[in-house]
Amino acid sequence: MFTSESFFRRTWNMETKEYLKYIVEEIHTTIVATVDDEGLPVTAAIDMMDYDNDSLYFLTAKGKGFYDRLIKRQFLAFTAMKGEDTMSSVAVSIRGKVRDLGHGKIPELFKKNPYMHQIYPTEESMKALTVFQIYEGTGEWFDLSKKPIERASFNFGKVEIRHEGYFIKDNCIGCGRCLSVCPQRCIITTRIPYVIEQEHCLHCGNCLNTCPVGAVVRR
Structure with a gap:
């Protein structure tokens, strides 16, 4: 997946x-x-x-x-x-x-x-x-x-990397609200659930705050 x-x-x-x-x-x-x-x-x-x-x-x-x-x-x-x-x-x-x-x-x-x-x-x-x-x-x-x-x-060294950022879960409904508030337009919308392009994300949190179904999480 x-x-x-x-x-x-x-x-x-x-x-x-x-x-x-x-x-x-x-x-x-x-x-x-x-x-x-x-x-x-x-x-x-x-x-x-x-x-x-x-x-x-x-x-x-x-x-x-x-x-x-x-x-x-x-x-x-x-x-x-x-x-x-x-x-x-x-x-x-x-x-x-x-x-x-x-x-x-x-x-x-x-x-x-x-x-x-x-x-x-x-x-x-x-x-x-x-x-x-x-x-x-x-x-x-x-x-x-x-x-x-x-x-x-x-x-x-021996430390393991922790992937921090915002991620979209499977309950995404594809409404497009997250993309509309993303300053870098770094959300892939060609599939559901949407995918945040982590290498371009500012970590601003707009997607988390605007998602109507709580599909965006911060990790």
Whole structure:
């Protein structure tokens, strides 16, 4: 049976490594959120300096509050964007677990990111740094430069991806009200039940609010 979930799976168009590569090589600087001792969010600008098939790597100094929050929570979230303006931008968001790898990978990261020598110019000053790895998590790609918009989800490490979004159940009556309020016109109406094209959906919720028979659900 053709379902919204199966359509979502078929439309992914990049491997996880490609998303991670894009973050490092095309965007590089991200805005990372951690949580403090009072449970409140704190943000910091952090460069993602390297990647492999299923993880990202970055540096921080052990004397920073950011380091303390990473050690205590072992989790972060970030969003990275590239584009001249809103309608030409790509955003990639990640939520994931982190671990401290120590000093060993620092020479490799400095070689790949030579500007770091201007910030920490001596071997002695580099001792303040440690490497963190984001080794397990989920991510979302959101491309506003495409018409209609393009959205995709990905995962890395051992975590399983959770398909979030709006889906249409079998009790759809094909009335067309959902399509009439969809800003991206991303609902397939050539069959009943209708199918929401997940890779173009804004997650605005208009379809859920307008369906007269409750056939739209949020998962």
